Amino acid sequence: MRELVVVEPISRIEGHGKITITLDEAGRVADARLHVTQYRGFEKFCEGRPYYEMPSLVERICGICPVSHSLASAKACDRILGVQAPEVALKLRRLLNCGEFIQSHALSFFHLSAPDLLLGMDSDPAKRNILGLLEAHPAIARDGIRLRQMGQQIIEWFAGKRIHPAWVVPGGVNEPLRQDHQQMMLTMVPEALEIIQRTLNLFKQSIEKYREEIRTFANFPTHFLGLVNEDGTLDHVQGKLRMIDARGNIVVDQMDPADYQDLIGEAVEEHSYLKSPYYKPLGYPDGIYRVGPAARLNVCSGCGTPLADQEWAEFRSLDRGPVLSSFFNHYARLIEVLYCIETLDQLLCDPDILSTRTRAFAQPNYREGVGVVEAPRGTLFHHYRVDDYGLITWANMIVATGNNNLAMNRGVLQVARRYIDGNKLTDGAINRIQAVIRAFDPCLSCSTHLLGDGGAPWIRLLGPNGEVLDEV
Amino acid sequence: MSKARIATVWLDGCSGCHMSLLDMDEKLVEIADQIDLVYSPLVDAREFPEGVDVTLVEGAVSSVDDVEKVRLIRQRTRILVAFGDCAVTSNVPAMRNEFKLEDVLHRGYEENASHAPKIPTVGVPRLLATVRPVHEYVAVDVFLPGCPPPADAIGYLFSELLQGRVPDLAGRSRFGA
Numbered sequence: 339m340r341e342l343v344v345v346e347p348i349s350r351i352e353g354h355g356k357i358t359i360t361l362d363e364a365g366r367v368a369d370a371r372l373h374v375t376q377y378r379g380f381e382k383f384c385e386g387r388p389y390y391e392m393p394s395l396v397e398r399i400c401g402i403c404p405v406s407h408s409l410a411s412a413k414a415c416d417r418i419l420g421v422q423a424p425e426v427a428l429k430l431r432r433l434l435n436c437g438e439f440i441q442s443h444a445l446s447f448f449h450l451s452a453p454d455l456l457l458g459m460d461s462d463p464a465k466r467n468i469l470g471l472l473e474a475h476p477a478i479a480r481d482g483i484r485l486r487q488m489g490q491q492i493i494e495w496f497a498g499k500r501i502h503p504a505w506v507v508p509g510g511v512n513e514p515l516r517q518d519h520q521q522m523m524l525t526m527v528p529e530a531l532e533i534i535q536r537t538l539n540l541f542k543q544s545i546e547k548y549r550e551e552i553r554t555f556a557n558f559p560t561h562f563l564g565l566v567n568e569d570g571t572l573d574h575v576q577g578k579l580r581m582i583d584a585r586g587n588i589v590v591d592q593m594d595p596a597d598y599q600d601l602i603g604e605a606v607e608e609h610s611y612l613k614s615p616y617y618k619p620l621g622y623p624d625g626i627y628r629v630g631p632a633a634r635l636n637v638c639s640g641c642g643t644p645l646a647d648q649e650w651a652e653f654r655s656l657d658r659g660p661v662l663s664s665f666f667n668h669y670a671r672l673i674e675v676l677y678c679i680e681t682l683d684q685l686l687c688d689p690d691i692l693s694t695r696t697r698a699f700a701q702p703n704y705r706e707g708v709g710v711v712e713a714p715r716g717t718l719f720h721h722y723r724v725d726d727y728g729l730i731t732w733a734n735m736i737v738a739t740g741n742n743n744l745a746m747n748r749g750v751l752q753v754a755r756r757y758i759d760g761n762k763l764t765d766g767a768i769n770r771i772q773a774v775i776r777a778f779d780p781c782l783s784c785s786t787h788l789l790g791d792g793g794a795p796w797i798r799l800l801g802p803n804g805e806v807l808d809e810v
Numbered sequence: 811m812s813k814a815r816i817a818t819v820w821l822d823g824c825s826g827c828h829m830s831l832l833d834m835d836e837k838l839v840e841i842a843d844q845i846d847l848v849y850s851p852l853v854d855a856r857e858f859p860e861g862v863d864v865t866l867v868e869g870a871v872s873s874v875d876d877v878e879k880v881r882l883i884r885q886r887t888r889i890l891v892a893f894g895d896c897a898v899t900s901n902v903p904a905m906r907n908e909f910k911l912e913d914v915l916h917r918g919y920e921e922n923a924s925h926a927p928k929i930p931t932v933g934v935p936r937l938l939a940t941v942r943p944v945h946e947y948v949a950v951d952v953f954l955p956g957c958p959p960p961a962d963a964i965g966y967l968f969s970e971l972l973q974g975r976v977p978d979l980a981g982r983s984r985f986g987a
Contacts, residue, residue, distance in 0.1 A: 358933060373933045376822060376873060379914035381922060383905040398902040401826020401958060449832070449852065467853040469842050480839065487835045500833055501826045501958050605925035609932040613923060622925040734922045769854070 355780070357771060358609075359754050367758050370751040372743070372775065374612035381733045389415050389702060389728045390508055396720065397502045399737070402445065405438035405493060406713035406738075408506040409575060410720040413709030415508030417596070418724055420703035426693040427510030432575045433685050434496045434506065435711070436678040439574065440530070441489025442714035443631070443671040446779040447537070448482020451668060454773050455544060459551070460766040478540070481533045485675070488530050492682070495519035510697035520686055527683045531645075534675045538649065541672060548665065554756045555774045556664035556749025559584030561617055561627035562636045563741065565712050568592070570639035572646075572677060574712040580637050581617065581627065586659040595710030598719055602736065614743040615736055626748065629716025629741040630778060631670035636660035641673070643680035649673045664749055664777045671714075671779070702728035713738040715779055739780040749774045814972055815863045817849035818893070819883060821876045822903045822941060823869030825851075826958040827894035831866070833961035834968075844972055860886050864971055866893040866954075870900035871942050875935035884948035889971065892950045895957040895985055897943060902957075904941040911939050952976060956983040 355374050362368040380399055387395060393411040397404035409431055416423055423431075453466045456475055465473070472479040490500040496515065497503030505511055545552070561584065565577030570591075579593040579601065590601060605614045605622040616625030627633075635641075641650050653673060656666060685691060702724055709720045716738035723732040753774045757767040820828060828851065832838065848862060849855040858879075865887040871877055884890060895901040906914050915937070920927040944950055954967060963982040970977035 356933070371933075375875065375934050377915070377918060377930075377937060378822065378872075378903055379906040379909070379918065382909055382914040382917040385909075395902070398824050398826070398957070401824040401829045404824075404826065445829075445832070463854040463856075467847070469847055469853075472839065472842055483835060483839065486832065490833055500961075501829050603924035604922065606919045606923045606928050606930065607926075608928055608930050609934065611930050611934055613919070616925070618924075 355775070357750055357775075359750075359758065359771075361758075361761075365760055367751065367754045370747065370754045370771075371607075371609050372612075372747050372750055374610045377611040381735060384722075384730045384733050387730050389418055389722065389724050389730060392720075392722065392730065393506050393508070394502070394504050396735075399735075401501055402442055403438060403713045403715070403738075404502050405434055405497075405506070406711055406718050407720070408503075409435060410709040410711045410713075410718045412506045412508055413711065414707040414720045414722050415709070417707030417709065418702050418704050418722065418728070419508055419698070419700040421509050421698040421700045423510040423698055424693075424695050426514070426690055427696045427698075428576060429685050429688060429691060430496065430511045430515060430696060431506060433515075433682060433691075434493060434511075435575050436682040436685075437489050437492030437496065439489070439678045439714055440492065440675055441486045443675050444482055444486035444489060446714070446776075447668060447671055448479065448486065450779070451773070451776050452478065452482065454769065454776070455541075455548070455668065459769055459773060463765055463769070466769070478537075481537060485530065485533050485537075488526055491526075492523055495523060507697060509699055512697060514694045514696050515692055517692055520692065523682065524686050527679060530679045531676075534672060534679060535645075538672050538676070541669060545669075550756075551770065551773070552663045552665045554753050555777050556628075556745055556752060557662050558748065558752065559662060560745055561589070561620075561625070562633040562660055563617075563627050563629050563717055564634040564637035565595075565710065565717065566591075566638050567642070569642075571642035572634060572638040572640070572674075577712075579710070579717075582637055582660060584660065584662070586636070595719070596708040598708065598710065598721075598736075602719075602741075604736065604740075610743070612740055612743050613736075614747075615741050616744065623744055626744040627741065628664070628745045629738060630667055631674050631714075632661055632664060632667045633716065634712060635670045635673060641677045643677050643684070645680055646673055646677035649676060664745070664774070667777045667779065715739050716741050739778070742778050742780065746775060746778050746780065749778070813844060813846040815848045815859070815861060816845045817858065817862045817865040817883070817887070818847070818851070819849070819858075819865060819867050819869075819879065820851055821867065821869030821880065821897070821944075822872035823894065823896040824902075825868070827866075827868040827896075827956075828852075830894075830956075830958035830961050831964050834965050835961070837961075837965050841968055841972065845968075858882055858886060862887045864889045864891065866891045867897050867944050868893045870896045870903045871938070871944060871947055872903055873935040873937050877938070877947060880944060880947050889951045889976070890944075890948065891952040891954055891967070892944045893954055894959055895955055897950075898945075898953050898955050899985065900941050900943040907940040911937055952979070954979055954983060955985045957986055959983045960987075 360369040393408040396407040449468045497505030566580045567573040581590040616622040719736040721734040
C-alpha cells in the first residue's frame with residue numbers, strides 16, 4: 339500500500355463525500371474508499387420531541403426527498419398510534435409519492451447525470467453541467483426542467499408546499515384533495531408521458547456508447563432488496579420486503595418491515611460517517627446488497643401498469659438474471675417515472691379519491707413503531723420508541739443511500755481499476771469515478787447524517803511517505 | 811456585459827434551499843445566460859475560485875471543514891448570502907446542541923450498530939461541539955430566511971443582485987415557512 343489518490347468533494351451528487359484510492363507498490367489500484375464527511379445526529383436529537391412532530395422534523399434530513407421521510411415517519415407513527423389510516427389517505431400518500439419520484443428522478447437524470455451521458459464523460463468539465471446542457475441540448479434540458487417542475491407542482495397541489503410540506507401526518511393526511519387540483523394534475527399527464535417516453539427512447543439509443551461504463555459501473559453480483567405488493571409487483575409506499583440473490587432467487591419475501599432488524603445489520607467503518615448495512619445471515623461484508631431503482635426492478639415481478647410493464651420486460655432482458663450493472667439505474671429511474679405517471683393517472687381517476695375522511699385520530703397506544711417506504715434512492719427505514727406521553731426516547735434510521743454503501747465502495751474500486759493508470763489522474767478517470775457514484779444517485783444529505791460539499795473536487799496523489807506527487 | 815460570477819455552497823443542511831433554487835424553473839433558464847455558475851454542487855469546479863460576485867451559503871457550520879470552507883468563501887466573495895434558515899439561525903442542525911457531541915455520536919455509531927461499533931475518525935472532519943449560524947464565523951451581507959426560502963424570493967434576490975442592488979427581502983420570506 340503506497341500511494342493515495344483523493345477525490346474531494348465529489349461533484350454533482352446530493353451530498354458531501356470524498357474518495358481515497360490506494361495504489362500498491364506496482365502502481366496498481368489496491369483499494370478505494372468513499373468517505374461520507376458529515377454527520378447530523380437526528381437519531382439522537384429527536385429525543386424528547388413529541389411523535390407528531392417527527393414527520394416534519396425528519397423532512398429536514400433531505401430537501402430532495404422530504405416526502406419519503408415524512409411518509410416513513412408517518413407510517414412509524416401509525417404503528418405507535420395503532421391505527422389504520424383511511425383507505426383514501428393511503429391512496430393520497432401514494433399519489434404524493436408519485437410527485438416526489440418524478441421530481442427526484444428528473445433531478446438525478448437530467449440535472450446531475452445527463453451532462454455525462456449527453457455531453458460525454460470526457461467533455462469539458464466547465465460545461466459538464468445542467469447549464470452546459472441547456473446550451474448544447476436546449477430541448478432535452480428543458481424537458482428535464484419541465485419534468486422536475488411537474489413533480490414539484492404535484493407535491494405542491496397535494497401538500498401545499500414543494501419542499502418540506504406538512505401534509506402527511508400520523509393517521510393519514512391532514513387535508514383532502516381539491517377537485518381543481520385533481521383536474522389540473524390530470525391535464526398534466528399527457529405532457530409528462532410524452533417527455534418520459536421521448537427520454538426513454540433517447541437513453542436506449544445511447545446505451546451502445548456506454549458499453550465500457552456498463553461493464554465497470556458496479557457490475558458484480560450482490561443481493562437486491564425492495565418493497566413489493568402482495569402479488570409481487572412494484573410498490574413504493576405500502577409494500578412488504580423482498581430480497582433476491584444475485585441469480586434472482588427469492589431469499590426473503592413478504593416480510594413485515596417491522597422485522598427489518600432480523601434482515602439487516604449495520605456496520606461502522608472508521609473512515610466514513612455513513613454506516614454500511616449488510617444482510618445479516620451472510621454477515622459483514624459478505625452480506626452486500628443493493629437498493630434503488632434497478633434493485634426494485636430486479637426484485638419485483640412487474641410494475642403493474644401497462645406502459646411501464648413493457649419497459650420493465652425490456653429492462654429485465656438486459657441480463658439473464660437480475661440486471662447487475664448499476665449503470666442501468668439511469669434506465670430504471672426513467673421506467674419508474676413512467677410507472678409513477680401511470681399510477682398518478684389511475685389513482686386520480688379513482689371514484690373515492692376526493693373523499694374527505696383522510697385521517698384517523700388516536701393517542702399513542704404502542705411504545706414502538708417502524709415505518710418503511712421506498713425512497714427514490716431505495717428502501718428507507720424509520721424506527722422510533724416513545725414514552726407514555728408519546729415523546730421520542732430513541733430512534734434509528736437506515737436511509738436509502740446507506741444500504742448501497744458497500745456496493746458504492748466496491749463500484750468505485752471497479753471503476754478505479756479500469757480507468758486509473760499510473761500516478762496521473764485524467765479528468766476522464768476522475769469523472770468516471772464520480773459518475774459511478776452518481777449512478778447510485780446517492781443522497782448523502784439523507785444519509786441521515788451527511789451533507790453535501792460545495793462541489794469542487796480536490797484530487798491529490800500522495801507518495802509513500804505522504805508527500806504530494808500530483809495535485810489537480 | 812460580463813456575466814456575474816455566482817457560487818452556491820452547502821454546509822450542514824438538507825439541500826432543500828438548493829432545491830428551492832431549482833424551483834425557479836423557467837426563470838432559471840431566463841437568467842442562465844447572465845450568470846456563470848463558477849462553483850456549486852451542480853457543477854464540476856474543483857476549487858472555490860477567486861473573485862466571486864455572489865455566494866449563496868446553505869446550511870449551518872458544524873464541522874472543522876465547514877469553518878475552513880466558510881472562511882475561504884468569505885475571502886473570495888464580494889456578497890455573501892446566508893441562504894435559508896440553517897445558515898441564518900442554524901435551525902434544525904442545532905437541535906444537537908442540546909446534547910453532548912459524544913452522546914450524539916454514541917447513538918449513531920455505537921448503540922445503533924451491530925458490527926464493529928466505533929466512532930469514525932479517519933479521513934472525516936471533526937465535528938464541532940455546537941452547530942452555529944454562518945454569521946458567527948464570517949460577515950454576512952444578505953440574510954435570506956426560510957425553510958426553504960420560496961423560489962420567488964430567490965428569484966427576486968437574483969434579479970436585484972444582477973442589477974447591482976443589494977435586495978431588501980423584507981416580507982418575501984420568513985423563518986420556518
